[in-house]
Amino acid sequence: MAKVFPIESSVPLQVPPTTVSVPRKNVASSPVLEVAPNPDNEMTEEERKLYRKVDVARIKYLRLIHRLGYDTEHHIAIQVLYRLSLVEGFRRIKVANHSSELESAWKKALQLEAEGTEDLEFSCNVLVLGKTGVGKSATINSIFGEDKSKTSAFLPATTAVKEISGVVGGVKFRVVDTPGLGTTHMDEKSNRKVLNSVKKYIKRCPPDVVLYVDRIDTQRQDANNLSLLQCITSVLGSSIWSKTIITLTHSAAAPPEGPSGIPLNYEMFVTQRTHAIQQSIRQATNDPRFENTSALVENHHLCRRNTEGEKVLPNGLIWRRLLLLLCYSVKTVETNSLSARVASPANLFSLRFRMPPLPHFLSSLLQSREHPRCAADQDVGDIDPDELINEDEEDDYDQLPPFKPLSKSQVAKLSKEQQKLYFDEYDYRTKLLEKKQLKEQLRRLKEMKIEGNNHDVLGDNDNPDDEYETERSVMPDWALPSSFDSDDPAYRYRCLDPKPNFLVRAITNPDGWDHDCGFDGVSLQYSLDAANAFPASLWVQVNKDKRESTIHLVSSISAKHRENVSSLAGFDIQTIMDQLAYTLRGESKFKNSKKNTTTGGLSMTFLGDTMVTGAKFEDKLSVGDRLTLLANTGAVSIRGDTAYGVNMEATLREKDYLMGQDLAILGASLVRWHKEWSMAAKLDSQFSMGRASNVAVHVDLTNKLTGRVSIKANTSEQLKIALLGVCSMTMYLWNRMHPFIDRNY
Ligand SMILES: Nc1nc2c(ncn2[C@@H]2O[C@H](COP(=O)(O)OP(=O)(O)OP(=O)(O)O)[C@@H](O)[C@H]2O)c(=O)[nH]1
Ligand SMILES: [Mg+2]
Known part of the structure; x- marks a missing residue:
């Protein structure tokens, strides 16, 4: 899940560079082949306008970051530039290599800066909101570098909505200072009054950026914040949160003590505080998608400064520059995404596409699927049991002369040559024994099949515990720790009563949150023969950690019509981009001959209020015993936008594949989209x-x-x-x- 300016971005680990380095050759993205020599001809007038606008915005933005002493490698710049390239969509591929595009824009920006073309025509309207006394006016003064707004340590200093303007680094700033808000019940009325006058003001002059100011060191009062945030949302609308930067003053303050009595690590402290406010915003707006970025501020005049006189935080951050960069970034993304076809502005910070690109659906459609089979119909991979059973019996295991395995010390006594001979013989025998066992299993399977056909109905077996069923039930179970621990997934998700067709497993994730074993999900597999004639299978995997939970369910049921036709109906659920996607699919497999199978299928995926339809065709051909060729083609379509794909795959197995596991798969795929x-x-x-x-x-x-x-x-x-x-x-x-x-x- 991509996010623009994730929380971590507010706390860069190093001091931003003070000198500008020229971007490296492979800036921000990988090279893309040049495809169409003159793409401008293919563009509509509207597209051309949009692209021109984005080009201008990009150069302006690059000039701004250059003025701040950053370059295109800064993590925030990378994300903004990426967002701009998304606005243009696929033109990048048509035009040329994206990196050279960016490089030339950077060169152009540097050139304009060198020429001293002063006027950027970039302005920034900022609205400052927050509780009383948190340092709103002081922050405004810090931005301008002079005392433009009155501050007071003891009394509410700002009594009315007030516009303060000035030029900072060639950018015209219009900042609106507002009276402080209160958090008690009694303040509600006065808060509404203040917010209503803010509302009147922003109607005339909408802000590009909102700074929601709070002190970093007042965690305990958070409970009261919620009603305040709800009040702001109800008067100004939840859309203001999409351009809000959580601004934390008093950032040079020492972190408080953690639960263990030791002061918290500074980064941890900032993250915790940011999370708490983000969470309150989500609660107040009832919209889990907001993930506002945060900026650190220290207005105290005794704050440490670098040689250039800029205030520096204890972690080395030159905070004012970063705050300005964030303001420019928010404005650039906000104004350009308004006209874009991508992500709504309300999701500015959490760049979560509501829809993955179409080729995503294409690849899942083109996946070749096995049809669930009845127990007696199972076979082993692509191997034909008859062939294996009828193979020359001469090298059979039973006909070998007796052989006595040697102990380790006995082997050590042998000469090198003898050892080699011994091991060769040993391997040969193991292979033959495995082959024998496999043949026996296949023979049993075949007998069952004949029996099943005679009885007409499969599984109509008086003795469900027959040998085959118990053999099939061999189910891997993970090793249990010697002492009982109810938190251990091995104990928590264990089948006490193992069933042959039911498998539950914990999914471990080494980076997970849950205890030390990193457990974060569970997967469940189940197969059954519905009505004794429709084999079905179900696979569900649920993952959950502190941030998100995902589910992936695949269920299929198949029916055999004649000897050589089988149909499958499936229903899948999957979490895609924080939404549940439901897929209905159906396909039919025709076994044209022993070596050739043809499949045709259709699918429908419902994601939010859209539907993706798809159709595919597949052919699988076995050439000889060892080579399988698979070709499939398909198309998916959503509201007239279609993606086509072709896949080809050749699988080469070693001669005795089931005994050895040597395998080579060569595949190629071709997708056409846009x-x-x-x-x-x-x-x-x-x-x-x-x-x-x-x-x-x-x-x-x-x-x-x-x-x-x-x-x-x-x-x-x-x-x-x-x-x-x-x-x-x-x-x-x-x-x-x-x-x-x-x-x-
Ligand atoms: N140490 C420290 N003091 C700060 C900081 N920001 C503001 N202050 C002090 O906090 C007091 C209040 O600051 P103001 O800027 O007046 O606060 P305000 O949010 O504008 O308050 P109202 O206008 O009353 O709503 C002043 O004495 C500031 O000097 C900061 O980052 N660090
Ligand atoms: Mg003030």
Whole structure:
């Protein structure tokens, strides 16, 4: 979930640079291939206007951040520039590489600044609100760098709504100072009076930014804030919160003591305080989407200063500059998102698209799905049981001469060559034994199938505890800690009465909140044969942490019509962008021949008040025993906007796949959306090396030249472990020496 200016942004860890560095080559985003040579021809007049507006806004913004001594690498600047590029949508891809676009805008901004073109034509209207005595007027004075508004330590100093204007760093500021608000019941009437006069004023002159000022060191009074915030919302409307910066004065104050008696860490203190106010705003507006950013302020004249005379907080932050940057950023994003097709301004800070991009739905539509099967209809992967059973029986396990496994000390006594021979023989026998067991299982399956057909109805079995059923029930359960701990997920989510078709597992997350084991969810798997003829499966996963909870449910039921046709109906629920998406899907599979299966399917997803429809077609072909080809194509559409996709995948298995696990999958996909093609290719491979090592390689690459390479190797041999260690060290050092390369990942 992306957020603009997340809370953390208010507390940069380092002092912002005082000199400007030229942005690096690969600023902010990955390079994008140039596709259309002259995109301007394809644009409508309206689009062109919008783009021109965004271009102007971007250059202005870059000039402003340059004046403040920041550059495009500042975390807030990155987010604002990203928001601007979202406004333009896909033009970036059409035009060229986004980074060079940004670079040229930056160059242009620097050039304009160097020429001394003073007038930026950028103004900032600020409304300052807050309780009495928290330092509203003092903050305004700090912004202007002079005492423009009266302050008082003992009496309410500001008695009427008052506009104060001036120029700060070439920007015209019009700041509205307001009388302080009260938090008791008796103050309600006077608060409304003040707020009504504010309302009258802002009708004439709407603010670009609202500073909600509070002291950082008055946590205990928070309970009273809620009614005040509700009062502000009811008079001024909840829309003002979308442009509000929580402004915390007295920020040089020492953090209070934590529960353990030791003073809190400063960053922790700021975060806690910010969270508390954010939470009150959410409660007051009844809108959980608000996540206002915060700015730290210290108005005291004795505040530490740097050599340039700027006030510096104990954590090194030059707070006034950051406050100005936040004001410019809020205004830039706010004014440009009004005309944009993306995110409503009410969600300014919590950039949460109500809708993920269409290719997201396309990829889930094109996923190839297995149809749930009746117990007796199961087979093992793509292997044909008949073939395996009828295979030459000569190398059968039973025909081998007797073999006695040696103990560790006996093996140690053998010569190297003998050891190798011994292990080869051992591996060969293990393989044959596994094969034998598998054949037996398949034979049993086949017998059951025949029996089932004879009885006509499946599972009409007098003896549910028959051998097959109990074998299938082997269910992985996680190791129980030796002492009972009700908080341990292994104890909390355990089936006391294990059922063959029911599996519950805790989902662990190493970064989770819940206790030390990092547990944050539970997954449940269930399968059944409805009415003995419609196999169904259900999979649910629920995750919950302090911030959010998600659910993912996939359920399917299938029916077999004739020997070679099977239909599937499915219902899914998934949390997407904080909303629940409901999907209904249906598909039919035709087995044209033993080697070829064709599938056609439709899907409908309901997300909020929109519906995404999709259709797909898939063909799966086995070539020989080892190669499977899968091709599928489909389209999804929402309100006339359509995305098309084609996927192709080849899977190559080793000869005795079920015994060994060597496998290679080569895939390519092509998606067309908004008149653009995007391509991706992937390679997945797993193979064993020697007796004790396994390697899994994953490579994916897109036409935007971004991608990922991952190599996982596990081994139980010490020499190889050492080698792996050396390899990872080398890669780490190589990455350190070539820092730009992994930015695209
Ligand atoms: N130490 C410290 N004192 C501050 C800070 N901000 C304001 N003050 C002091 O707090 C007192 C009140 O500040 P004002 O700016 O008058 O507060 P106000 O919110 O404008 O108050 P009203 O106008 O009455 O609503 C003054 O004595 C300020 O000097 C700060 O950041 N740190
Ligand atoms: Mg005041």
